[in-house]
Amino acid sequence: MESSHKLFPAVAILLLLVVATEVVPAQARECETESERFNGLCFVSENCAGVCGAEGFTGGKCSGLKRRCMCTKEC
Template sequence: MESSHKLFQAIAILLLLLVATEVVPAQARECETERERFNGLCFVSANCAGVCGAEGFTGGKCSGLKRSCMCTKEC
């Protein structure tokens, strides 16, 4: 009875480790670059994303107190 209890505990721990490693997928880092070509203050992130997309970035968003257009891409 004692050996079956230890076997059950060992299996439970292995399953928990397996699930824990599968639950947290690896995420790519995202780098930001301020766009110099974006004129004026950035209030609409969709406009910023459009400018960034035309320059080869994957996205863009308005950011900071200066409301700068920050282009994003995977590092």
């Protein structure tokens, strides 16, 4: 009887982990690639996103110290 009391917390935690992984949907990863067509420093992400859209990406944002336009899409 004593061993079942020690086993219960471990089983309860395992059950919670299984339920939590089933409830939370998998999030899509976002991949970034530097734009090939954007010229100059990137300060306005909306401009970057427009250029990236023309390159076939789903979005874009200004990034880094060098202010590069990084195009984004789901991996």
